[in-house]
Amino acid sequence: MSILDGLLQGFAVALTVHNVAWCFVGVFLGTIIGILPGLGPAATIALLLPLTYDMEPTGGIIMLAGIYYGAKYGGSTTSILLNMPGEASSVATCIDGYQMAKAGRAGPALGIAAIASFIAGTIGVLALTLIAPPIAAFALSFSSPEYFALMCLGLSLVVLLGGDSMVKGLLSLFVGLWLAGIGTDIFTAQSRFTFGTPALLDGLDFMVIAIGVFAISEVLATAEERGQARAIPVPRGIRNLLPSLAELKACRFAFLNGSVVGFIVGVLPGAGSSIASFIAYGIEKAVSRHPERFGNGAPEGVAAPEGANNADSGGALVPLLTLGIPGGGTTAILLSALIVWGIRPGPLMITESPDVFWGLVASMYIGNVILLILNLPLVPLFAQLLRVPVWLLLPIVLGISLVGAYAVSGSLLDVWLLAGFGLLGYLMNRLGFPAAPLILGFVLGDGMERAIRQSLMMSQGDLSILVSRPISATMLGLSLLILALPLLRWRRTRQATALGE
Numbered sequence: 001m002s003i004l005d006g007l008l009q010g011f012a013v014a015l016t017v018h019n020v021a022w023c024f025v026g027v028f029l030g031t032i033i034g035i036l037p038g039l040g041p042a043a044t045i046a047l048l049l050p051l052t053y054d055m056e057p058t059g060g061i062i063m064l065a066g067i068y069y070g071a072k073y074g075g076s077t078t079s080i081l082l083n084m085p086g087e088a089s090s091v092a093t094c095i096d097g098y099q100m101a102k103a104g105r106a107g108p109a110l111g112i113a114a115i116a117s118f119i120a121g122t123i124g125v126l127a128l129t130l131i132a133p134p135i136a137a138f139a140l141s142f143s144s145p146e147y148f149a150l151m152c153l154g155l156s157l158v159v160l161l162g163g164d165s166m167v168k169g170l171l172s173l174f175v176g177l178w179l180a181g182i183g184t185d186i187f188t189a190q191s192r193f194t195f196g197t198p199a200l201l202d203g204l205d206f207m208v209i210a211i212g213v214f215a216i217s218e219v220l221a222t223a224e225e226r227g228q229a230r231a232i233p234v235p236r237g238i239r240n241l242l243p244s245l246a247e248l249k250a251c252r253f254a255f256l257n258g259s260v261v262g263f264i265v266g267v268l269p270g271a272g273s274s275i276a277s278f279i280a281y282g283i284e285k286a287v288s289r290h291p292e293r294f295g296n297g298a299p300e301g302v303a304a305p306e307g308a309n310n311a312d313s314g315g316a317l318v319p320l321l322t323l324g325i326p327g328g329g330t331t332a333i334l335l336s337a338l339i340v341w342g343i344r345p346g347p348l349m350i351t352e353s354p355d356v357f358w359g360l361v362a363s364m365y366i367g368n369v370i371l372l373i374l375n376l377p378l379v380p381l382f383a384q385l386l387r388v389p390v391w392l393l394l395p396i397v398l399g400i401s402l403v404g405a406y407a408v409s410g411s412l413l414d415v416w417l418l419a420g421f422g423l424l425g426y427l428m429n430r431l432g433f434p435a436a437p438l439i440l441g442f443v444l445g446d447g448m449e450r451a452i453r454q455s456l457m458m459s460q461g462d463l464s465i466l467v468s469r470p471i472s473a474t475m476l477g478l479s480l481l482i483l484a485l486p487l488l489r490w491r492r493t494r495q496a497t498a499l500g501e
Contacts, residue, residue: 003129003130006350006354006357006358007129007358007361007362009354009355009358010355010357010358010359010360010361010362010363011362011365013058013355013358013359013362014062014359014360014362014363014366015362015366018059019058019059019062019359019363020366022059022060022062022063022066023062023063023066023363023366023367023370024066024370025063025066026062026063026064026065026066026067026070026367027066027067027069027070027073027367027370027371027374028070028374029044029066029067029070030066030067030068030069030070030071030072030073030074031070031071031073031074031371031374031375032074033067033070033071033074034070034071034072034073034074034075034076034077034090035074035075035077035078036400036404041067041068041070041071041330042328042329042330042333044067044071045064045067045068045330045333045334045337046333048064048067049064049333049336049337049340052064052337053340057338057341057342057343057353057356058355058356058359058360060337060341061334061337061338061341061356061359061360062359062360062363064333064334064337065317065334065360065363065364065367066363066367068313068330068331068334069121069310069313069314069364069367069368069371070367070371072089072117072121072273072309072310072312072313073113073114073117073310073371073375075089075090075093075309076090076093076097076110076113076114076117076302076306076309077110077113077382078090078400079091079093079094079097079098080093080094080097080098080100080101080106080109080110080113080302081098081101081106081110081382081383082098082215082218082397082400083098083214083215083218084211084214084215084397084400084401085207085210085211085214089273089274089276089277089305089309089312090277090305090306090309091210091214091274091277091278091436091439091443092274092277092278092280092281092305092436093113093277093302093305093306093309094214095281095294095295095301095436096109096294096295096296096297096298096299096300096301096302097109097113097301097302098214098218099295099296099297100297100299100302102297103297105297106382106383107242107379107380107383108242108243108244108247108299109299109302110375110379110382110383111242111243111376111379112243112247112248112251112299112302112303112306113302113303113306114371114372114375114376114379115243115248115255115303115372115376116251116254116255116258116302116303116304116306116307116310117306117307117309117310117368117371117372117375118310118368118369118371118372119255119259119307120255120258120259120262120306120307120308120309120310120311121310121311121313121314121364121368121371122365122368123259123260123263123311123314124259124262124263124266124310124311124312124313124314124315125314125361125364125365125368126314127263127311127314127315128314128315128317128318128321128361128364129361142268142471143455143458143469144450144451144452144454144455144458145451145455145458145465145466145469145472146469146471146472146475147268147447147451148448148451148452148455148466148472149466149471149472149473149474149475149476149479150268150275150475151275151444151447151448151451152448152475152476152479153279153475153476153478153479153482154275154278154279154440154443154444155173155440155441155444155448155479156478156479156480156482156483157278157279157281157282157440157482158170158173158437158440165432166486168431168432168433168434169433169434169437170437171433172428172433172434172435172436172437172438172441173437173438173440173441174441175438175441176437176438176439176440176441176442176443176445177441177442177444177445177448178193178441178445179204179209179438179441179442179445180203180204180441180442180443180444180445180446180449181193181445181446181449182194182200182203182204183200183201183202183203183204184201184202184203186450187453197413199411199413200413203446204417204442205409205414206442206443207404207405208405208414208417208418208421209417209421209438209439209442210439211401211404211405211418211421212401212405212417212418212419212420212421212422212424212425213421213422213424213425213428213435213438213439214425214435215397215401215422216398216401216418216419216421216422216423216425216426217422217423217424217425217426217428217429217435218397219394219397219398219401219422220422220423220426221426221429221430222390222394223394242376242379243299247299250299250300251299251300251303253284253287253300254280254284254299254300254303254304254307255303255307256307257280257283257284257304257307257308258277258280258284258303258304258305258306258307258308258309258310258311259307259308259311260311261276261279261280261283261304261308261311262276262277262280262307262308262309262310262311262312262315263311263312263314263315264315265279265308265312265315266311266312266313266314266315266316266318267315267316267318267319268315273308273309273312273313273316274443275443275444276308276309276311276312277304277305277306277308277309277312278305278440278443279308280304280305280307280308281294281301281304281305281308283304284300284301284303284304285301286482288300313364314364316328316330316331317331317360320334320335320345321345321349321357321360322345322346322347322349323345323346323347324344324345324346338356343356401418402415402418405417405418
């Protein structure tokens, strides 16, 4: 069966009334889950999984997958409006999205996020349709040294996320790496930095840190303004609440950048959409003619990470469907669902279960269209949230944050940690320390440590394994080149100053 024949068969399956209905239910639930911090698609799919056991497998996997990629759309909403990432992968969107909202451009920011999600999500599914097998084979060439090099490449983005002071950016990054080390060492089973608190043995939760550093710190900073605090401006008129053609044109390469980076990183098991969104953001800032606009409300700073975030979904399904290898928690639950239904993901899935495989692929095209139709008309409605008076909005944000933190584990310790990280974020903001490198360090720290230790076990302690493999050596070289950019820029500035004198 050719790809075209398979896709036509998939649309014939996905366009049945009940499968379209399940697709709508999935993406709608996913959007709501993405907006609510703390719940997440993995937990939701795990909760709903028992309810799908009696469902027809194609409809069941269409609904569960809709929750997965639908949550990527919803995560940008609170990131842009409240500086509160609804999903871990939406943290990079906060950097410029919230700044656009503060400048009265919340509507265009939400519109750009929705359009970027649609374009990248569709490109991701198209790539899944056309090049899944060879891309999956490429992913198998990645081992611990390559993953360590990928993490190093991600950490080198501190050069682009560090703001005006490179030293402050690095200090923030090191704090994030330290926070990632808290918990139980998976190799020796020894506790680290738990200070005798059993609840910390599992480590810190990402959402507690992200909500604290971004949302709670913003609540504290706004409350400090007392009588001067005002609601974020929202322009009137539908036309002013959607992105202009000029903004969309400026984002055209950001859409492509996010799509490609997101899909490639998504294919790699364990990499995750958080890494993809940060890398796409860093690349976009590095190639921009106006990098100074990033961090101050650049539309491209919303389009690139949101595109990567959504293209990652198509990429993550490549190893799941073609090799039976889940790339993360959500895809692992999807794998268990397929096994329960008697379907074996792997190289033979296309021939053994063509209705499920092609029906799922076709449903993702349909789901992305539904999400665009669902989200774009809601942009004006979401933007009106910013018209709420500050004295009412701040308690609402604080309440949502507390509920989101408590929902992570049902522990009051997470609520206290949320307060602590909120205070830390507030102090960092006052002292000029960027928050993004801290989040970057925490996201990559655990995977980076695991990869380097596994690499050393493979080579019996020989570090040359990191540079003797072509892919890892290339990525490490790129990392060093990116880290050297500030030094090259500083030397060029000194030479220009000397010539001027």
